[in-house]
Amino acid sequence: MNTVDEVPMNQSRRTPVRPGWPELGVAVLAAVILYAVGSTIAYLLPAGSPVSPGQANFLVSGLAPLGAFVVAVLIRIRDVRPFGMRRVHPGWLLAAIAIALACFALSWPISALFDPFFPGSESVQQGYRDAARSGVLSLVVTIVLGGLLTPIGEEVLFRGVFASFLFRWGTWIGVIVSAAVFAVAHGINSVMPIAFVVGLSTGLLLRFSGSIWPAVVVHVVYNSVGLLYHGIGY
Template identity: 30%
Template sequence: MQTPQQPYTDGPWIKLGKFIGLFFLLMVPQLVLFLPMNSKVSPAIYWPLFAGAYLVAYIIYLYYFRHYRKPGPQPLNKQAWLTIVFGFLAMKVATLVLYPLNQLVGHEAVTKNDQVIYQLMGNSNRNVVVMTVMMGVFFAPLAEELLFRGVLMNFFFKNRFWPGILISAVAFGLAHANNTWTGALTYIALGGILAFIYKKTNNLKITIIIHFLNNFPLLLLLFLG
């Protein structure tokens, strides 16, 4: 006879330590992107490292998400798809407002994070370009939503609405490369929109799809260009 699963009772400092470790785990596959720039490193080495690092991160993130998350159904019904449309448009409006602000106040044509992506997409090594597209369109949205919404908000703010949204947004914003506070504000706003939608719906599938739709057009244009 199976005994009921005991709830997790980690204290706040243990949870904080776990989250910091999970945060740095997200950086590992991104660092692998720089291996193809060394002509001495074979694709047989960096492609398995790249895919394997994300696979390990997904498994660990899913483990914590499933054990800590607030239970409830997560269907992709008509209401969910309407929320996806709303979230995607909200992120585009935020970008249209905050990018010009960053240009005016921060004197940046594009954010530091986008500059890094442009440089990677302009690399002469096709493997770097393909890995960047895969990371930006598929791997990063899933990993970042699992970490900053699924794990972070359920670790610390399962029953607290606005604090969870604020901390998730700030963590998401600071996780992206920034030179200016207005650049960071752009990603904080985008993270806040995703966090608000997750809190309202308790459906991580919705925020993953919105994140994917937000990243896909730009990376597709850069890849084709």
């Protein structure tokens, strides 16, 4: 079975090719620029726009990290396999679905435990909930953007680039630090603790499956179930 260390070899030096400082640097720079530009555009959308604020934010949250990932791939390596884009045994994908549902179930006790430490942040995801509750078409669009595009974009950046880069210092450095960066990227608010748990799960799946796709499945299922939960009126 593949592991994250089974990466293409540099033919001239016979050393493993993996994301390094150039990939990390350009990915961070590109992500900051793309998030800033996208967030500004989303903020300036006129009232009554067919794209709701929640959908616009999901669009930015998917396209900005995806763009940063593309830049990181093209800067030097020009091969997606060192970033975890490899085939994986279907058993890992089934395990990912179970892990995603477990993370969703854990979101309630985690929220109950940590929400008191983040007063005033209860409305952080209200725009996403509103988008999910604005009719069937809006719910479908929101799931496509927030349940599919955003997870793919965030996983290829935070796991494909960040975690793959950090694994050179060991499994736990890669998993924990990438999960922490992922959590902080969601803001210092009540979302951060559960984002850290999801980040730990997806980082471990990347490390032990050797593929990013189980991590993507966890994120897709977790986000989609949450949007459906809010979309049907809870």
